[in-house]
Amino acid sequence: MNSKADSRIISPPVDYGAVPDARGRFGPYGGRFVAETLISALDDLQALYLKLKDDPSFQQAFDKDLAHYVGRPSPVYHAERWSKQLGGAQIYLKREDLNHTGAHKINNTVGQALLAKFMGKPRVIAETGAGQHGVATATIAARFGMECQVFMGEEDVQRQSLNVYRMKLLGAEVIPVKSGSRTLKDAMNEALRDWVTNVDNTFYIIGTVAGPAPYPQLVRDFQSVIGREARQQMIDRTGRLPDALVACVGGGSNAIGLFHPMLEDSTVAMYGVEAGGFGLETGKHAAPLSDGRPGVLHGNRTYLMEDEGGQIIETHSISAGLDYPGVGPEHSWLKDLGRVNYVAVNDDEAMDAFRTLTQIEGIMPALETSHALAYAAKLATTMDKDQSIMVNLSGRGDKDILTVAELDGITL
Amino acid sequence: MSRIKATLANLKNTNRKAIIPYIVAGDPEPGATVDLMHALVDAGADIIELGVPFSDPMAEGPVIQLAHERALAHHVSLTHVLQMVSLFRETDQQTPVVLMGYANPIEAMSYVAFAQQAANAGVDGVLTVDMPPEEIGELGSLLIEQDIDSILLISPTTSPDRIEKICAKASGYIYYVSLKGVTGAGHLNVTEVAAQVDLIRQCTSLPICVGFGIKDAASAKSVAGIADGVVVGSVLVSNIAAAAEQQLPGDLNVKVLGEVVAKLVKDISVGANSVE
Numbered sequence: 001m002n003s004k005a006d007s008r009i010i011s012p013p014v015d016y017g018a019v020p021d022a023r024g025r026f027g028p029y030g031g032r033f034v035a036e037t038l039i040s041a042l043d044d045l046q047a048l049y050l051k052l053k054d055d056p057s058f059q060q061a062f063d064k065d066l067a068h069y070v071g072r073p074s075p076v077y078h079a080e081r082w083s084k085q086l087g088g089a090q091i092y093l094k095r096e097d098l099n100h101t102g103a104h105k106i107n108n109t110v111g112q113a114l115l116a117k118f119m120g121k122p123r124v125i126a127e128t129g130a131g132q133h134g135v136a137t138a139t140i141a142a143r144f145g146m147e148c149q150v151f152m153g154e155e156d157v158q159r160q161s162l163n164v165y166r167m168k169l170l171g172a173e174v175i176p177v178k179s180g181s182r183t184l185k186d187a188m189n190e191a192l193r194d195w196v197t198n199v200d201n202t203f204y205i206i207g208t209v210a211g212p213a214p215y216p217q218l219v220r221d222f223q224s225v226i227g228r229e230a231r232q233q234m235i236d237r238t239g240r241l242p243d244a245l246v247a248c249v250g251g252g253s254n255a256i257g258l259f260h261p262m263l264e265d266s267t268v269a270m271y272g273v274e275a276g277g278f279g280l281e282t283g284k285h286a287a288p289l290s291d292g293r294p295g296v297l298h299g300n301r302t303y304l305m306e307d308e309g310g311q312i313i314e315t316h317s318i319s320a321g322l323d324y325p326g327v328g329p330e331h332s333w334l335k336d337l338g339r340v341n342y343v344a345v346n347d348d349e350a351m352d353a354f355r356t357l358t359q360i361e362g363i364m365p366a367l368e369t370s371h372a373l374a375y376a377a378k379l380a381t382t383m384d385k386d387q388s389i390m391v392n393l394s395g396r397g398d399k400d401i402l403t404v405a406e407l408d409g410i411t412l
Numbered sequence: 413m414s415r416i417k418a419t420l421a422n423l424k425n426t427n428r429k430a431i432i433p434y435i436v437a438g439d440p441e442p443g444a445t446v447d448l449m450h451a452l453v454d455a456g457a458d459i460i461e462l463g464v465p466f467s468d469p470m471a472e473g474p475v476i477q478l479a480h481e482r483a484l485a486h487h488v489s490l491t492h493v494l495q496m497v498s499l500f501r502e503t504d505q506q507t508p509v510v511l512m513g514y515a516n517p518i519e520a521m522s523y524v525a526f527a528q529q530a531a532n533a534g535v536d537g538v539l540t541v542d543m544p545p546e547e548i549g550e551l552g553s554l555l556i557e558q559d560i561d562s563i564l565l566i567s568p569t570t571s572p573d574r575i576e577k578i579c580a581k582a583s584g585y586i587y588y589v590s591l592k593g594v595t596g597a598g599h600l601n602v603t604e605v606a607a608q609v610d611l612i613r614q615c616t617s618l619p620i621c622v623g624f625g626i627k628d629a630a631s632a633k634s635v636a637g638i639a640d641g642v643v644v645g646s647v648l649v650s651n652i653a654a655a656a657e658q659q660l661p662g663d664l665n666v667k668v669l670g671e672v673v674a675k676l677v678k679d680i681s682v683g684a685n686s687v688e
């Protein structure tokens with residue numbers, strides 16, 4: 001019998017805290033689709049994480065680093081001029097751009113590096129697209145005295161040369177990946193290949209809520225500090241919860257970090273903004289939730305951009321950090337449940353938002369983040385002045401200056 | 413009795429090791445594959461592992477990655493691979509064919525359709541690299557229903573508990589991955605392989621075939637002393653690529669490629685069967 005089809009049967013409330021299950025599943029999504037060699041490493045990681053998750057001394061060490069190394073809590077800023085210009089809802093920005101290294105990525109790398117330390121692994125590896133996660137990993141590796149290698153698609157090495165040099169200054173080795181489409185997905189393939197080879201001494205620090213279980217869960221948990229802080233900050237500031245949350249979605253870590261602690265707050269609407277590239281109708285984008293279908297890649301089942309035969313297709317986004325054909329499995333589940341609305345914003349809309357925020361508020365956002373801002377601007381105009389939207393300002397735009405200059409026809 | 417079971421039982425009775433070459437379907441071009449399969453059989457292959465091209469072959473080293481890319485440049489899909497097997501079956505009803513690939517092309521086709529079409533094409537076994545026993549459940553049952561063996565991997569990092577669990581689910585043969593690494597890696601340690609193969613033997617009477625890191629008669633010989641068969645991939649694939657590169661583009665002489673792989677398979681067969 002199909003209970004879903006019968007509207008007389010009221011489905012029980014979803015327990016958002018109960019996922020993933022023991023197999024790492026979020027409904028039909030997630031899991032552990034990796035080669036056998038990695039299973040024991042994932043088992044060890046999962047066992048350790050489940051133990052440390054509720055261990056006060058681990059939590060204390062994590063909180064201490066978040067406070068004194070990352071600089072948390074990050075402020076919430078009321079973008080008054082911009083809100084007034086738009087003439088709709090009040091827009092608040094959760095300032096993850098003010099974190100050490102300039103993005104939300106560091107929250108997760110601090111957590112995973114602590115796990116690596118507990119496991120006694122002297123070497124860490126990471127994949128990176130925009131280079132923000134690579135920089136955050138190189139940073140924490142420098143601090144813990146760990147050897148660090150970062151895999152980065154050859155195309156991204158060129159697009160994000162500033163971050164490549166930052167990683168080198170921090171003592172990490174950046175390995176350009178020449179296989180496949182030479183972007184983030186290929187960097188992740190190469191990191192997985194390295195991990196299979198060096199599994200005894202290496203900890204793989206995955207940069208988003210994707211990959212095989214337990215990564216989607218532990219990255220979510222480490223990033224949830226964003227939403228926990230934001231929820232309380234909004235109550236303190238405005239006396240109530242925001243009416244809507246907006247975050248950009250590459251793999252989905254900054255979005256799940258903001259959303260997860262408020263999933264049970266049914267009055268809070270949520271919008272995950274994917275990269276629409278040249279437009280969904282052109283097929284040249286990076287929006288698997290808006291225009292893809294479920295499949296298996298990089299260790300989990302999730303929405304993907306693929307052709308009819310199940311080959312992963314090349315994506316396009318102006319922002320390297322969103323240029324990925326998959327998405328974290330929890331987002332796939334939240335999409336199917338209808339709890340979060342997933343939408344897409346094109347390259348040029350994101351560029352407009354980048355310029356607007358820079359000029360009206362004096363805050364230069366990352367191009368990834370600019371996608372969330374562009375959607376928030378549209379949403380705000382459909383809402384009342386006494387309503388509020390919280391946008392996750394996931395990172396700052398310094399790393400993107402060369403890209404923007406190039407669009408303006410300027411060589412620096 | 414399944415073709416795989418019959419073949420391996422027959423080899424055991426005659427005291428020979430299974431020689432299992434791996435090539436990527438559609439590499440260097442789609443028209444070459446069926447001829448290459450026949451050439452492999454003529455040279456002494458007992459089972460053929462046919463790689464199904466995938467855009468993100470995360471367990472492969474550089475040599476086999478490039479083969480997947482060459483095949484995909486010709487848009488070779490899982491459907492095409494099944495057509496190649498059908499074509500091969502028109503003249504060879506004996507040699508077992510095992511498809512080795514990744515989950516997503518099968519997901520895209522749907523498990524039910526794949527199991528049925530694979531059976532129709534004459535596929536004997538399926539090995540999906542990124543589907544460990546925890547994830548293979550539904551696909552595994554559908555394959556078994558069609559009398560297709562679900563071949564599972566065991567690796568150097570597989571714990572004794574897991575070995576037991578995997579042996580209980582596997583059929584056809586156990587594919588033992590001889591090293592921590594990707595295909596084509598060179599750091600094979602025979603003592604370590606022997607210890608793990610011993611553990612596997614305590615859990616199953618299925619034949620154990622060893623792959624990854626076998627590249628010539630000597631390495632085949634060292635592994636054949638402890639295993640029932642050897643899988644050879646990267647060295648075949650790299651030689652196919654090198655031979656193809658020496659030919660005129662658009663005018664591939666498949667016979668020459670066949671001679672190249674035949675020589676390699678014969679060498680490896682001599683090595684594997686020279687164990688006292």
Ligand SMILES: Cc1ncc(COP(=O)(O)O)c(C=O)c1O
Pocket residue numbers: 103104129130131132133207208209248249250251252253254255320321322366368369394395396
């Ligand atoms: C500033 C910023 N925001 C967002 C992202 C996208 O990642 P995620 O969706 O995991 O938050 C990146 C990735 O590089 C980033 O640098």
